[in-house]
Amino acid sequence: MNKSTATHKDEALEQELYAKRKKIFPREVHGIFANLRILGVVGLLGLYYAVPWLQWDDHQAVLFDLPARKFYILGLTFWPQDFIYMAWLLIIAALSLFFFTALAGRVWCGYACPQTVWTEVFLWIERKIEGDRSKQIKLDKAPMSGHKFAITGSKHAIWILLSLYTGFTFVGFFTPIRELAQSLAQFSLGPWETFWIIFYGFATYGNAGWMREQVCIYMCPYARFQSAMFDHDTLVISYDEKRGDPRGSRKRGADPKEQGLGDCIDCTMCVQVCPTGIDIREGLQYQCISCAACVDVCDDIMDKMNYPKGLVRYTTENALQGKKTHLLRPRVLIYGTFLLALVAGLVYSISQRVPVELDVIRDRNTLYRETDMGLVENVYNLKLINKDKHEHAYSLSVTGLPNLELDTGRREIKVASGEVLNLPVRVRTDPINLERTSSEIIFTLEATNTSEIKTTQSGRFIGPAAGAR
Numbered sequence: 001m002n003k004s005t006a007t008h009k010d011e012a013l014e015q016e017l018y019a020k021r022k023k024i025f026p027r028e029v030h031g032i033f034a035n036l037r038i039l040g041v042v043g044l045l046g047l048y049y050a051v052p053w054l055q056w057d058d059h060q061a062v063l064f065d066l067p068a069r070k071f072y073i074l075g076l077t078f079w080p081q082d083f084i085y086m087a088w089l090l091i092i093a094a095l096s097l098f099f100f101t102a103l104a105g106r107v108w109c110g111y112a113c114p115q116t117v118w119t120e121v122f123l124w125i126e127r128k129i130e131g132d133r134s135k136q137i138k139l140d141k142a143p144m145s146g147h148k149f150a151i152t153g154s155k156h157a158i159w160i161l162l163s164l165y166t167g168f169t170f171v172g173f174f175t176p177i178r179e180l181a182q183s184l185a186q187f188s189l190g191p192w193e194t195f196w197i198i199f200y201g202f203a204t205y206g207n208a209g210w211m212r213e214q215v216c217i218y219m220c221p222y223a224r225f226q227s228a229m230f231d232h233d234t235l236v237i238s239y240d241e242k243r244g245d246p247r248g249s250r251k252r253g254a255d256p257k258e259q260g261l262g263d264c265i266d267c268t269m270c271v272q273v274c275p276t277g278i279d280i281r282e283g284l285q286y287q288c289i290s291c292a293a294c295v296d297v298c299d300d301i302m303d304k305m306n307y308p309k310g311l312v313r314y315t316t317e318n319a320l321q322g323k324k325t326h327l328l329r330p331r332v333l334i335y336g337t338f339l340l341a342l343v344a345g346l347v348y349s350i351s352q353r354v355p356v357e358l359d360v361i362r363d364r365n366t367l368y369r370e371t372d373m374g375l376v377e378n379v380y381n382l383k384l385i386n387k388d389k390h391e392h393a394y395s396l397s398v399t400g401l402p403n404l405e406l407d408t409g410r411r412e413i414k415v416a417s418g419e420v421l422n423l424p425v426r427v428r429t430d431p432i433n434l435e436r437t438s439s440e441i442i443f444t445l446e447a448t449n450t451s452e453i454k455t456t457q458s459g460r461f462i463g464p465a466a467g468a469r
């Protein structure tokens, strides 16, 4: 094959692979699942916009204060040392996704994903301003005019305002939102705050206003691998081909059997309401976000035709083939057991969390030394971190060998909230108390005003070899 033929073929292939985006104007839908989604949208967005304004004691109820390296979540304060909880939480989130996907398919996508939630709100604004689907299509096809400019301009202005407020709220999780609002009112926002408000606002506007279904189809990694978690017992939205085909229009009240038709009247309403623009009658497709809009609208049509509901419904592949659906199957049980164990472990661990941390580091310069009194002395560098919201005075003690002496060089150990105190200490004992060259000793740190704040940490005490004692 000569070079120019190959190049022409490549170009032809490139052109075929590129699909221009078809603009989707999803029709408004009412029904049980639409109501559930509205409930999800109102609940989740209500939480998102309201939570940063809530106060707990003297601080914001939820605040990820990165400069101070403190995370406030209601009455708890987390420090970088508590990063394990964050990792734990992420594992729980990932496992929850596996569990719920195996059990109920893409419920996350249909009801709780931020992309779905914000797109729903943007669609609602669009409908309020531009009208229903047919009016939107008409307006889209119309040439630019003063009327069109005013309508689409106001839609975009409201979208941008909402997006910027979304960005502002996002930053409010990281900077106290009341101070942020004050800075905004006085036009004295910092450069990073301004950047993140605009960046997050721009992302919201772009994703929910412009990209919409393209985020789900081309950008979301979950859409790509979720099918690996599916099996024949996973809940999916499906068209009942056996019942619906052959499709065709007919008069209301006419007997479809006489006309050799199934229950699908080929009204294409299920396609018109689909936010990703697919036809569920063509089978399960990865673009389907399980929003159940097609279920609601088809149920409506079935009602009008006096046919039983459920031509498009939540079902499983096994059920569609007339087999039994197994809800409790090995993968669901394994995910569920791990999930329960992890959640219980996290709750228990947080409930047992002590807001003080003690690290014991042996002085690396000397193994041990003998004092003038003939005692063996080891030096340690202790690191005390007060993770409580209040300052505390602590008592420090050491056990593990008989007659241990502890010398902290100070009368009182006071550590302010959030402070990390480096405390060199000396531990001494008579060599006759040593049975071996290296023994374990235990440091105990306890707040003087409450026995609930107490922690222990072990260290090694080194002494001379047996012959030298």
Ligand code: SF4
Pocket: 239, 244, 263, 264, 265, 266, 267, 268, 269, 270, 271, 281, 297, 298, 301, 311, 312
């Ligand atoms: S909404 Fe129902 S009846 Fe109408 S085309 Fe879709 S499947 Fe057929």
Ligand code: SF4
Pocket: 237, 270, 273, 274, 275, 276, 277, 278, 279, 280, 287, 288, 289, 290, 291, 292, 293, 294, 295
């Ligand atoms: S096919 Fe149905 S469930 Fe899937 S995205 Fe479209 S409307 Fe939603």
